[in-house]
Amino acid sequence: MMYLHIASGRNYERFNETNMFVEYAKQNGFPFVKLDALEDYSYSKKLIELWNKDDIMIIEEDKVPTLDILHELEICHHPFCSQSYIVTFKVGDGIKTYSAGGWNRVSSGVGSFYHIPWCFTNYPDKTKIFTDTTDLGLVKISKSLQEKIKLQVCKFDVQQFRISEELTRLGVKVHIHLPTIKHNHIINLTEYPHYINMVNYDQNKM
Numbered sequence: 001m002m003y004l005h006i007a008s009g010r011n012y013e014r015f016n017e018t019n020m021f022v023e024y025a026k027q028n029g030f031p032f033v034k035l036d037a038l039e040d041y042s043y044s045k046k047l048i049e050l051w052n053k054d055d056i057m058i059i060e061e062d063k064v065p066t067l068d069i070l071h072e073l074e075i076c077h078h079p080f081c082s083q084s085y086i087v088t089f090k091v092g093d094g095i096k097t098y099s100a101g102g103w104n105r106v107s108s109g110v111g112s113f114y115h116i117p118w119c120f121t122n123y124p125d126k127t128k129i130f131t132d133t134t135d136l137g138l139v140k141i142s143k144s145l146q147e148k149i150k151l152q153v154c155k156f157d158v159q160q161f162r163i164s165e166e167l168t169r170l171g172v173k174v175h176i177h178l179p180t181i182k183h184n185h186i187i188n189l190t191e192y193p194h195y196i197n198m199v200n201y202d203q204n205k206m
C-alpha cells in the first residue's frame with residue numbers, strides 16, 4: 001500500500017487538523033507521503049507517477065479520520081473504497097450539510113446526468129453500500145483496478161470526473177465506508193460551481 005497526503009501548499013488553519021492527524025498516522029504505521037499541490041496539474045501528475053505500482057490510499061487536505069478507519073479501508077477486499085465525509089455548503093445566509101464520499105448518477109431528463117451525494121440514512125448496513133462514483137477525499141484504490149483506469153494530466157477538479165467516467169465505463173461501483181468523518185471545509189458555491197446540482201437536488205427524493 002502507498003499512502004498519499006494531498007496538501008494544498010497553503011497554510012490555512014482549517015488544514016491543521018488533517019496535518020496533525022497525518023503526522024500521527026505516520027508514527028503509527030501509515031507512511032504517508034505529502035504532496036504540496038502548488039499548481040493545478042501537480043495532483044494528477046503525482047497520481048500518474050504512482051499509478052499501477054501498488055494499492056494506494058489518498059487523504060486530501062481537510063479530511064479527519066481515525067487510525068481504525070484507515071485500517072478498515074486498507075483491509076477491505078473491494079477494489080475502490082471511499083470514506084463518507086461531511087459536505088457543508090454555504091447557501092445564501094445559511095448552510096446545508098450532506099454526507100458524501102459517494103455520489104450517484106441521476107438523469108437530468110435530457111440524456112445527461114449529474115451526481116448527487118449519497119445519503120447514508122438510506123443504508124443502515126455500511127458493508128453493503130455501493131455508489132456510482134466518488135471524489136478522492138479519503139479513498140483506497142487497488143492496483144488491480146488502477147491497471148484498468150487510464151489517467152491523464154488534468155486539473156484536480158477535472159480528475160475526479162475523469163475517474164468517474166472510467167468507473168462507469170468499467171461498471172465498477174465504489175464501496176462506501178462509515179462513519180461519516182469530519183471535513184474542515186464550508187464550500188462556497190461560487191468557488192465550486194459544479195456542486196450546484198448537489199445542492200439543488202432535493203434530498204427527500206433519494
Ligand SMILES: [Zn+2]
Pocket residue numbers: 073076077078080081082175176177
Ligand atoms: Zn471497502
